[in-house]
Amino acid sequence: MFAALGDATRLRLVARLCDAGPQSTMRLARGAQVSRQAISKHLAVLEAAGLARGARMGREHIWELERRRLAQVQSWLNQISREWDTAIDRLRMFVENASK
Numbered sequence: 001m002f003a004a005l006g007d008a009t010r011l012r013l014v015a016r017l018c019d020a021g022p023q024s025t026m027r028l029a030r031g032a033q034v035s036r037q038a039i040s041k042h043l044a045v046l047e048a049a050g051l052a053r054g055a056r057m058g059r060e061h062i063w064e065l066e067r068r069r070l071a072q073v074q075s076w077l078n079q080i081s082r083e084w085d086t087a088i089d090r091l092r093m094f095v096e097n098a099s100k
Helices: 008-020 025-029 036-048 067-098
Strands: 052-057 060-065
Touching (some): 008 036, 008 060, 025 036, 025 060, 060 067
């Protein structure tokens, strides 16, 4: 999941879907620095990671985010952030005590 979000193009796609809601592949490709085919491949990676899902509507493929999966990502990132904060606090205390 984090590998899927580690790519700048995929992260931009997630941001666009967050901001504007479900969108077609064609709309997501509009203004992108890569081809529509590349956008489709990036969306497939997001889908495989469980971060997005696509559905056919006529001739278009409409994509939307998997909100529950993104909530899991946010929860994990919050946990990692708390762990780092704790580690930094311990390091700060060690340095302060060592300099006395």
